[in-house]
Amino acid sequence: MRVHAGHVALAMNARTTVAVLGMLATLLVVGVFAIGTGDYSMSPAAVLRTLAGDGTKAEYLIVVEQRLPRLVVGALVGAALGIAGAVFQSLTRNPLGSPDIIGFTTGSATGGIVSILLLGAGAAQVAAGALVGGMLTAAAITLLCGRHGLGGYRMVLLGVGLSVVLAGVNSYLLTRAFVEDAAQATTWLVGNLAGRDWNSVWPLVITLAVLVPVLVVHVPALRMLESGELIAAGLGVRVSRSRQTLIVIAVACTAVATATAGPIAFVALAAPQLARRLTRYAGPNVLPGAGMGALLVVLADFAGQRLLSASLLPAGVVTGALGGVYLAWLLFWERRRSW
Numbered sequence: 118m119r120v121h122a123g124h125v126a127l128a129m130n131a132r133t134t135v136a137v138l139g140m141l142a143t144l145l146v147v148g149v150f151a152i153g154t155g156d157y158s159m160s161p162a163a164v165l166r167t168l169a170g171d172g173t174k175a176e177y178l179i180v181v182e183q184r185l186p187r188l189v190v191g192a193l194v195g196a197a198l199g200i201a202g203a204v205f206q207s208l209t210r211n212p213l214g215s216p217d218i219i220g221f222t223t224g225s226a227t228g229g230i231v232s233i234l235l236l237g238a239g240a241a242q243v244a245a246g247a248l249v250g251g252m253l254t255a256a257a258i259t260l261l262c263g264r265h266g267l268g269g270y271r272m273v274l275l276g277v278g279l280s281v282v283l284a285g286v287n288s289y290l291l292t293r294a295f296v297e298d299a300a301q302a303t304t305w306l307v308g309n310l311a312g313r314d315w316n317s318v319w320p321l322v323i324t325l326a327v328l329v330p331v332l333v334v335h336v337p338a339l340r341m342l343e344s345g346e347l348i349a350a351g352l353g354v355r356v357s358r359s360r361q362t363l364i365v366i367a368v369a370c371t372a373v374a375t376a377t378a379g380p381i382a383f384v385a386l387a388a389p390q391l392a393r394r395l396t397r398y399a400g401p402n403v404l405p406g407a408g409m410g411a412l413l414v415v416l417a418d419f420a421g422q423r424l425l426s427a428s429l430l431p432a433g434v435v436t437g438a439l440g441g442v443y444l445a446w447l448l449f450w451e452r453r454r455s456w
Contacts, residue, residue, distance in 0.1 A: 132396055132397060132398070133396040133398055133402075133405060136392070136395040136396045136408075137404060137405055137408050139395075140392075140395075140405070140411075140412050141408060144408070144411055144412045144415060147412070147415055147416055147419055148192070148415060149161045149164050149165065150419065151415060151418065151419040152164045152180055152184045154419065154422050154423060155179075155184065155422070159176065159179070159180070163176065164180060167180040167181070168180065168181070182314075182315075186313055186314045186315045186317065186318055187310050187311070187418070188418075190310055190317050190318055190377060191310050191378070191411075191414045191418050191432065192411040192414065192415055193318065193321040193325065193374075193411070194321065194374040194377055194378045195381075195384055195407075195410035195411035195413055195414030195415065196325065196407040196408070196410050196411040197324070197370040197371070197374040197407075197410070198216070198370070198371065198374050198381065198384040198385040198388065198410045198414070199384065199389060199406040199407040199409055199410020199411065199413075200328075200329075200332065200366075200367070200370050200403055200406060201216050201221075201367040201368070201371045201374075201385050202384070202385030202386060202388055202389045202406060202410070203388075203392075203401050203403045203406035203407075204339065204363050204364075204401070204403065205221075206389050207339050207340075207342065207343050207401040208339070208342060208360065208364070208367075209273065210343055210345075211272075212386075212390055213273045213386070214272060214273055215385040215389075216251075216367065216368075216385045217383060217384075217385050218273060218276060218277065218280075218386055219273055219276025219277065219280070220254050220258060220276040220277070220279040220280035220283060221251050221254050221258075221276075221368055221371050222251075222371055222375055222380045223254070223279075223280040223283040223287070223380070224251050224254025224279075224280075224283055225247040225248070225250050225251035225254070225368075225371055225372045225375040226247070226250070226283075226287060226306060226375060226379075227250045227254075227283050227286055227290075228246040228247045228248065228249050228250020228251065228253075228372070229243045229246050229302075229305065229375060229376055229379075230287055230290050230291070230302050231246055231250070231290065232245070232246030233246075233298060233301060233302045233305065234290055234291075234293075234298050234299070234302055241320075243305075243376050244320055244372070244376035244377070247372040247373070247376035248368075248373070248376070250372070251368040251371055251372040252365070252368055254279065254283070254368075255364055255368045257279065258272060258275055258276055258279060261275045262275060287306070290302075291303065304379075305379045307379060307431045307433045307434060308379040308380055308381035308432055308433020308434070308437075309378065309432065309433060310378055310414075310431070310432050311429070311431070313377070320373060320376075321373060321374070321377055324369060324370070325370070328366050328369055328370060331366060332366050332403065335359055335362055335363055335366075336401060336403060338354045338355075338359040339359070339363055339401050340400050340401055341354050342356070342363075343399075343400075343401065378414075378432070378433075379433060381414060381432055381436050382433060382436050382437040383436050383437060383439070383440020383441070383443060383444065384410050384413050384414055384436055384440075385410070386440065386444065387409075387413065387443050388407075388410035389401075389402055389406035389409070391409050391413075392405035392406045392408065392409040393405070395409075413436065414432055414436070417432040417435040417436045420435050421434065421435045
């Protein structure tokens, strides 16, 4: 029996490893084609040659200074959203429990809008505002859940309601702002990777470098919390402390991703679920969720550059359009399972 369990665990780990490596390989391939896309088109061979240091000065400027930062930002934003989605879906034990559904992304957007419109903030202040907005939203929803905890549909319904209220607040702030400030905030709200440079990369790198090791330490507790808070407490997990730490990590990932690229919808919802279907592993799937999130954002940005020749579609528009279809399918599937 032990041997059988070990073989099952080994097979699951091997499948997860293959899935993650496959996502990374696909991400690299798509990234090469994405870097070569634009007014100055480049072949994949030319892109690889330039990345290896053998390109011309013009090619180096286009590839390394202009297009590569956009790709890296997209991958890191997607990874952060994938991590946040995996954590929240495990904590709520609900596939709808993602930051963009339960209001944390909207709360982060509210904090960013307040920083842009009322404080005239730069990138660092917008990031801080998004973090504060996300944290306040998380605190409000946690308090509203009360003794019922974060599981089930209660948190989802409360989060959807609060998200609608915050969306109304965001719209009101935009109507009261100066035209230039409102245009800047609206462009940010769409979810766009255009114009991102290496200065946009470092906040993401630093944030993930700090949060991911802490998350890795708490993954065993997260796995036990999927079985319920009472069972986790019986297994020796400090439920309140672990839950608060995990919420802070997930909200911080959501906030820094939102501050950098704006609210990119449905990535946090879809990435962990798609990763779980690839790995067939019942655990939190944090690492596969991060890989899938990175791939989804880069694919959305690449598709936005190639779908329409007359204009470029922001990544947030692409993920929103496809995410709406995915959400409808997910709701149908959940209802069908409950029959």
